[in-house]
Amino acid sequence: MCIDANIDTKLTFKELITKSNALAMALIERGINKSDTILTFAENSIELAIVIMASVFLGTTLYPISPIANVYELEKLFETLDSLVVFTSQSKSNAMKTILNNHKSKAAVKSVFMVNGVFGNYITFDELLKEGHNKCLPQIPYFAVKDPRNETFVILQSSGTTGVPKSLLISNYSVVAYLHAMKSDIESDFHKNNIDGQPVFGHITPFGCVSGISSLLGYIFCGFSVVIFREYSEELILKSIEKYHVHILFITPAFGSALILGPFAGKYDLSSLRVIVSSGAAFTESVGKAIVNKYDVLLQEIYGMTEAGIITHMPYFNNGDEYMAGNLGQPNNNVEIKIRDTVTGESLGPGLGGEICVRGPMLFKGYLNNPLATSEAIDDEGWLHTGDIDSKNSLNTKRLPLKELIKYETIAVSPTEIELFLLTHKCVAEVAVVGVKHETQSQWVRAYVKVKDGMSVTEEELKQYVADNLNEAKQLRAGVVFVDHIPRTTIRKVDRRYFKQLIANELIKSQ
Known part of the structure; x- marks a missing residue:
């Protein structure tokens, strides 16, 4: 239903x-x-x-x-x-x-x-x-469907790190592999939480993104009931958990914060909840611990990417467990993992600073009309190179520094795409776009702009220029900073490390 x-x-x-x-x-x-x-x-x-x-x-x-x-x-x-x-x-x-x-x-x-x-x-x-x-x-x-491994079932958009998002081709075979993996994951959740009968899911992400479409197909494949939302509304979601007795809730990190800090926290009966699943970014340490302890639920923060068939890792935190932000957890069903030395290409053990590579039947076929990008993503042995680095702290918690992507809530945004767009403005000579940490919404976008000689433009004008053309996740919420020059690497790319160091200790508070 x-x-x-x-x-x-x-x-x-x-x-x-x-x-x-x-x-x-x-x-x-x-x-x-x-x-x-x-x-x-x-x-x-x-x-x-x-x-x-x-x-x-x-x-x-x-x-x-x-x-x-x-x-x-x-x-x-x-x-x-x-x-x-x-x-x-x-x-x-x-x-x-x-x-x-x-x-x-x-x-x-x-x-x-x-x-x-x-x-x-x-x-x-x-x-x-x-x-x-x-x-x-x-x-x-x-x-x-005569060739399920090669015929395209669905096309999805990547976030992209080199400009406009790419179109990813997902085969019929990959979707079937994902559905069987999801069914196994959910049955495991039922066993861990003694969920009997017909479970009810709550899902807040749009069907137009990978987590939305894949989950919808999964609910239908498994025969589960799901509550959907046309738009994000904290109160409606909480009210619906109470009204429809939702057992398993798929959320964003921002909504996780609302469960603890929001104006409607505590107003509705959420006792039916047994599992909370989040994707896109990790909770802060305090919010993750508060969710696990306050609601007596199984908390899962899934890690994955569209190219990999959405989920590659999934940790489990039960009530009483020590929550560890950014923990990758166990590899998912139908997924092989390899940690690759980024210099030698040799395989490494976990937590040694190598690139995470994944392989399995759920991988995408390739990028539409872009064989070069496809060959750069998937090597000759079928390994998808994620571009993410596997590391660990003293508690053996695996952590993933994201590549160059900015994460607004669960939405991954390419800084290059925004930079290319801002360069179409008549007054912009050079630009660097970064994500500044935000208390509840992962990151907000900021642009560092060098103005063309003899030209002038205001922060509000550039904000409006973006607002009129780019989507909600790409708005310049963290503002525009005008600079005399944009630091670059030896091959003339924007020196993102410089800007990340510049904002490393900055945290934007919720209003």
Whole structure:
């Protein structure tokens, strides 16, 4: 069962199958092909879950986009794609209209449909369901998957460290491997916490990101009930845990802080919670310990990356255990781990400062239209090079310094992408973007800017320039600092080590 907490609406598995079948039939009659890609740009909803399952029934490729994506980013993305069948929502329809006014973007799109609401002459969701009503797919998937290891099931966006995010190709085979691993993980959670009967999950991340889409497919595959949220609201999430008796909650580090420090902490009965799972960044030591001890739950902080099939490691902290921030925990099912010396390439033992490499059936196929980047990510022996370094402190806690990425809540942001965008401003000569530690939201973005000679621009003007074009995670919340020069390495790259040292002791407090 899928429960939409915002409007208190429920969808049974029987209804999900019936409506997904009807939607798939409507799309077939409208001419969808095996080579088409169903692209979604909408907030979480029951209707969006139906679109995703219809794609599964059809055997077409799915490309879910995060609802926080902005026009600038989507225009760039659409220029790399073709033969798109787009589903968007009422709240995103104006953005989609703007995107389609760009002739390069419009050329990639075959048709646009609504998942909710009405906009212009776009076909509504209800109209599609009526078109496919009482019609039955002759086979599932409708378009046969003849080569599951190589045919693309879903395309997801990477965060990217060298500019605009890349499109990752995930095969049918990889998704099946992930689903079986997830089922094993969840059954282990049930055993550890004596959860009987039908568990209820709560999930707050959008289906347009890797944790959202993979978890949704997992809930459906395992036959579990899930409560979804159209938008982030601390009170609604807490209220829904009480109302729907949620057992397992997937959260962000920011919401973990809200469980302890937020204005609604203690207002609702959360006694049904048995497991809390977080991804994207580690909690602070104090928050992690407080969650484990206050709520008597199993706390899991998963580590992974989209290229690796989302989860590669998962630690377990029971009530009474000593919480260790940043602990990697055990390798996940279907995952091999190797620690590689970054100089010699030889294998090392754990905690010796080598690069973490992973291998297994869940790995992505490669980057769309980018074989060079693919070969740099996965070597000839099938090992994915994560770019993260394995180290340990005196307590043998493995820790992962992230590469160059900035983490806003659970969202990984490429500083290079923001730098490249800011360089399009007529007054900006050079720029370096960094992430400044924030008390509850992981990191906030800051730009160090050198202005062109004879030009002038204010901090607010640059903030507004970013606000008008880039998504919520990429806003310059930590401000703009004007400098006389940008330090660079010997090969003229921005010297990120210099800026990291500059802000090493800075912590932005919550207002």
